[in-house]
Amino acid sequence: MRVDIADIVIPLNGRDAGARFLVIGSEEEYSLLADGKGRRVEKPKRKKNKHVVLEDKAVDWIAERLRSGDKVSNSEVRRALAEYTLARQSEGGM
Helix, strand or coil: CCCCCCEEEEECCCCCCCCCEEEEEEECCEEEEECCCCCCCCCCEEEEHHHEEEEEECCHHHHHHHHCCCCCCHHHHHHHHHHHHHHHHHCCCC
């Protein structure tokens, strides 16, 4: 499984298991995860790719900012995850 920047993933184990995170960076076999609340952009969770499951691609506007290398704020990460969750709920995917 390939995890890219701006993907929405769910950790499989650890205390964050089951929560949605945004991949804000990557290092070889690791992904840097943030949710804008407990895991902030300034100090993302470093998680092995084999310990996360890919849920979907992020909302377009934040994906473009992350891929272009622009800095994103914690509130933007929270907003992107909320927009994704709302879209999933409205299509009956939860």
